[in-house]
Amino acid sequence: MSDTQTFLLDGEEVPFAPGQTVIQAALAAGRYIPHLCYHPEFKPHGSCKVCTVRADGRTAAACTLPAQAGLAVESETEELKELRHTLVQMLFAEGNHFCPSCEQSGNCMLQALGYELGVMTAGFRHFFPIRPVDASHPDILLDFNRCILCELCVRASCEVDDKCVFALSGRGIGKHLIVNAESGRLADTEVALSDKSLQVCPVGVILRKRVGFAVPIGQRKYDLRPIRATALESAPRGPQAPGPCPSCEEGS
Amino acid sequence: MHALLDAAMGRYRHNPTCVVQILREVQEQAGWIAPAALSYIAEQLGLPRARVEGVVGFYSFLHAQPVGRYRVLFSDNITDRMQGAEALLDALCRKLWVERGKTSEDGLVSVDTTSCTGLCDQGPGLLVNGRAIARASRERIEAIGELILARRPLAEWPPELFSIADNVRREDLLLGSRPEPGAAIRAALARGAGATLDEVQASRLCGRGGAGFATGLKWAACRDAPIQNVQGASRFVVCNADEGEPGTFKDRVLLARHADLVFEGMTVAALAVGARKGFLYLRGEYRYLLEAIEETLARRRAAGLLGGDICGSAGFDFDIAVHLGAGAYVCGEESALIESLEGKRGIPRNRPPYPVTHGYLRQPTVVNNVETFCAAAWIALHGGESFRAVGTPKSAGTKLLSVSGDCERPGIYEYPFGVTVREILRDCGAASVQAVQVGGPSGTCIDATEIDRRLAFEDLASAGAFMVFDETRDMFEVARNFAHFFAHESCGFCTPCRVGTAMLADAMDKLHGGHGSQHDLNEIHRLNRLLQATAHCGLGHTACNPILDTFRRFRPAYERRLSSFDFEPAFDLDGALAEARRMTGRDDAGAHLAAEP
Amino acid sequence: MTERKKVRIATTSLAGCFGCHTSFLDIDERLFALLDRVEFDRSPLTDIKHCGPCDIGIVEGGICNAENVEVLREFRRQCRILVAIGACAVTGGLPAQRNHLDLGACLSEVYLTELGVVNGQIPNDPELPLPLDKVHPLHEVVKVDYFIPGCPPSAEAIWKFLGDLLAGRTPHLGHGLMQYD
Known part of the structure; x- marks a missing residue:
């Protein structure tokens, strides 16, 4: 007896392996669901809510929703596109996102999602928060203005680098990224250029100095291919793709 | 300093899962968590420093910056406001020569607000260095001000100040x-x-x-x-x-x-x-x-x-x-x-x-x-x-209600499930009722035509709050107070709640200031839909309830605040010129922007 | 055969750099085709000083001072359709990167306390527009109907946008034309 089970995504069958969440199975099957804080190498986080789908009538984040046989998942509906559109607008309004002067422009997932979802304006009043940059480190710049609080660097630094260079403090709209030093400066942390945490920022917060414009604007990742295509390329393929069991998810 | 920290950690056997308790005890004794203290605690417990800093930053009562030796927090629930909390806060600030939300220059005192302290039946409530004080009044605030100015330790304050009634x-x-x-x-x-x-x-x-x-x-x-x-x-x-x-x-x-x-x-x-x-x-x-x-x-x-x-x-x-x-x-x-x-x-x-x-x-x-x-x-x-x-077929047993607001006998009432709002209002001595907030901000707001509804899971489910508003109250202001509560208490984990509750509070303030248009009402509804569909937990799902409920039942309270324009700027245009006017000394016509679009 | 009435367009640049206008001119010889169908009211191209009734208003740049507000309001009053063009109009853009600075402290440093300033005075001529404490995108001041992001948007994007709009289609820039940088 085959152990391949399936659920329905916008009416089409998607196979999944036990323990996979909806987004893991969908991406493995070559089906794109817009997402931001989800990263195929890390445990699903469920904070940005961009991957919100409707499953058996109820809305849920596809990245943390366990796949179940027969589940009817809707993703490409007008309602959900509108919700995702608004969420991306909110992120643009919350931070200081000035793409023309950002060296991650073209490689930025938030920007690419904006293109994908047709976000022409943040729409809301911009918060223009005051978030000073940290240029203390000789080789790394932290520009908190662009932080979307996805915690990927926090997760990578703790889980892969075993350093916990990054953490979050504050709460609500005052939530913000901090570094592991009494001085509050990156230069006084254990961060190293080889750290995983430096590779995972989906936006332009964590930057290596002096290399930002090696590839000219206009020839970068999402300039060439839309995120819908690139996300599928970087997703693990096949229904056997490893998916962390959400039941074993460790909070710390 | 290390002795104090070691003692606090020792009481919890240096167990890192007890770090909130340890920090709370240090805070209680030292007044704040100094950077060096934070580093030492993290090191001794084997936790990353940044994670401990993140914990301190999360909880309202933990401070990584020095706060006043006396820290006065007025409960900011709508019932406290109805009992005059704001005027009392201002009076205390004046007496102590301190600006709200800032620590006085001599480091003696700070005065601010905090979310509901649970003294609504005997409010306004406040906390002084974490100790609850009920029934704030001109006289009691005056006495508190004197005690602070005399730098009397809290342990020497008259015990009567700290008496809390049960009011069953x-x-x-x-x-x-x-x-x-x-x-x-x-x-x-x-x-x-x-x-x-x-x-x-x-x-x-x-x-x-x-x-x-x-x-x-x-x-x-x-x-x-x-x-x-x-x-x-x-x-x-x-x-x-x-x-x-x-x-x-x-x-x-x-x-x-x-x-x-x-x-x-x-x-x-x-x-x-x-x-x-x-x-x-x-x-x-x-x-x-x-x-x-x-x-x-x-x-x-x-x-x-x-x-x-x-x-x-x-x-x-x-x-x-x-x-x-x-x-x-x-x-x-x-x-x-x-x-x-x-x-x-x-x-x-x-x-x-x-x-x-x-x-x-x-x-x-x-x-x-x-x-x-x-x-x-x-x-x-x-x-x-x-x-x-006891109770109804679908709601077994009794329910304790915390009754507050406009009534003669606020306090705790225990009823079998199925009791009507009308009975409760009669028992607590409420007259000219305009609305009742059942279950708190995340519950349901009902109006006077609905008082035959029943407290039960099948009708009005409630965690126990029962706030009564008479006809003199402005239900828009009730909803605005709750909108700020949710923005203040959002954990910030998910995008819709973190940003959405802040935007809702903002939009309510805009309406409050008379600068709201139909466009803003539409935006509020858009945010409500988003929060209900995508928020991570119940806080975000229910954050829009007070606005939705009051808008449905007390729509004129919103409409009478709307400007006649279809669209109003997101910020105060003339106010945005104030700094430039101050710096240039200008006050001519060109130095102002009229409200009309 | 009656001549089709031309669509009247006004354009202006507020707190911007005219880069969007320059990019608009980059549609090159297609300008002639465009001019068969449109005519220009107030615009750097015509030097008309005040905007009359128009079908479309295209505004580049954000809002950094009182004059920007007045001009934007004039455009909103006169134009049926208002379009924000470019990163500054859409997000505040480069000028908005002063928003973390205190305006009073800035004026004071530049005109009063900076080294080398003697008998300094903050300019207070009523002819000069007063700066706002922060720079804002257009949609925070008036209702804006369409947005074309980009710094500047490419000539192709502008051409596609205008083509859609003039044909009565909801403008749509796809991948490649839609860019924030």
């Missing part, structure tokens, strides 16, 4: 029963663990914290969930006394008057699910109850009602530790509460898995409300059938 107005099953300590446990032991759980299921008791989940089902799921095989593994029973819903204060009274009944219920639960360890998560605002609660626990240990071989039953081991919250409403959500118990930022977890299978330290955990445990103790004593005989 109507007793029924729970408030009327004062069983002999241990009676419910002995009844449960006589019946056996399985049969006790059967009684709880037969009683149809549902959780009293608001969600109304069947208690028997929860206990059974926990009992049946396997323990993860790690050292010291156990199931856990957690009592949620993080009573943060504005307008709710019944758990304060239960813990002040019926603590034995609460612990009795927790012990019965421990027997039923096979737990060896329990926690009482007490909200920081109720810190003043701690000593009495610890005394009750000690007395119960001495009487063989807690600890090893409870009531002489070999192998029935269970004990309870008290954890204090530190100012975070979201920790009332059970998985956030567990995170907080584990010494982390109180962020609601992704579910599934649920706490009954993966709770505290990933072990099966029952989390119930204070009142639920009291009811469980009652059921252990009297049986499920007699409990079920």
